[in-house]
Amino acid sequence: MSLSTTPERNIVIIGGGIIGCTTAYYLSSHPLFNSNISKITLLEASRDGAAQGASGKAGGLVAKWAYPSELVDVSFSEHARLAEKHCGISRWGWRFVGCGSWEGHGELSGEADSGVGKGGARKSLEKTLGLKGDFKKTRQQLGLPDDLDWVREELTTAYSPMSPPGDTAQVHPYLFTTSMLSLAQERDVQFVQGKATAVNIDKDTKAVSGVTYIPADSSEPKSISATHVIVAAGVWSPKLIPRLPIEGTRAHSITIRPTPDTTISPYVLFTEIELQGVSRRTARASPEIYARPDNEVYCCGPGDNSPVPDTVDDVMVDQHACDDIREHVASISTQLREGVVEKRQACFLPIARGGGPIVGEAKSVAKGLIIATGHTCWGICNAPGTAKAIAELVMDGKITCANLKALDPSRYL
């Protein structure tokens, strides 16, 4: 299709997380997008702007061994391309990292617990499911890499790399997401702060006709007309399309700033710590630890079953869960023990029951209704592949960058 014959498109994206913002970027960068003819609006419910949920509070791992492979295969190379094109190294902390599983003992100083928030039972975030085989069983040596000097050698029982060099990278999720939004805004995407309350469907044509929302600065509902509506509202997506099988798992995280004279080498560690020094009992903890280029260290704990609140602004932080993460990582690292905790936060991971994510047009609900959600623990990694596929679907009429049949909404809707 040539630019002169491009039909008018009114595209509304619901959700300013990494999926919504990256989709806005890819749509507005598509060769057939012409802002004199078509319009893209990104609607975000938080009063604090984009990336206030999981997309601003995730670890930021980008891995060739992530899943599902059909999205990873596109996403990893797109991450590298975006970083090259838009100075991702300085703008959002893109870099390759060492990644390994670390197993050993931790020496606790305080009354730390298992790291689960008051939301209930401990749930794995399942990031290592994409690895072929059981990496714990394939460990061949107990030694640590020379430059992994910020975990205590004497407490280590095993370390094994989880991927060859070049297969694991990272971004700072908040900086990546907000950069995607800024770049999209430079290409005329309109950012509107307000909470979508309904996707409107024309009864006669069975196509989407618009979105109703409550603007952030008023209680009067408004509507935006639309030829395409993209639901990228994370765990809140079923509030708009109730049959979507999305559940939320809450997870806590903290960031630590080591003392100024300490440099934390670039590793992401998946830990298994046997905690010692707890008078009541010996327990295990498995925080993930991410060194970041600005010498910030991000650490997250397990998930829990806390109910999903009305909006991202209502997510509760259980301070005990944050204290425990700090104690657990401090139990194996002097550098992290001496550092200052800067952020204590929680967010909800969008999990698709029966596997996910869900990416494509929900034709059985309405023509022009596109779903892009349920990215579980790999939404940061898989955002570019998802966004590229959706931009192709909306602008070209079909997805050509990958075969995403297994992720099609028709599996569920």
Ligand SMILES: Cc1cc2nc3c(=O)[nH]c(=O)nc-3n(C[C@H](O)[C@H](O)[C@H](O)COP(=O)(O)OP(=O)(O)OC[C@H]3O[C@@H](n4cnc5c(N)ncnc54)[C@H](O)[C@@H]3O)c2cc1C
């Ligand atoms: C502790 C933790 C660590 C993680 N680490 C990694 C990692 O290392 N690598 C990786 O690839 N992934 C990681 N993830 C997963 C990743 O964070 C998510 O898959 C991803 O952020 C999901 O993005 P999203 O845009 O779908 O959802 P969200 O980030 O939740 O964004 C959805 C947005 O929609 C908005 N919204 C909701 N309802 C409405 C409405 N009605 N109207 C308007 N706006 C609305 C919300 O306010 C929110 O801003 C991690 C997740 C957690 C919890």
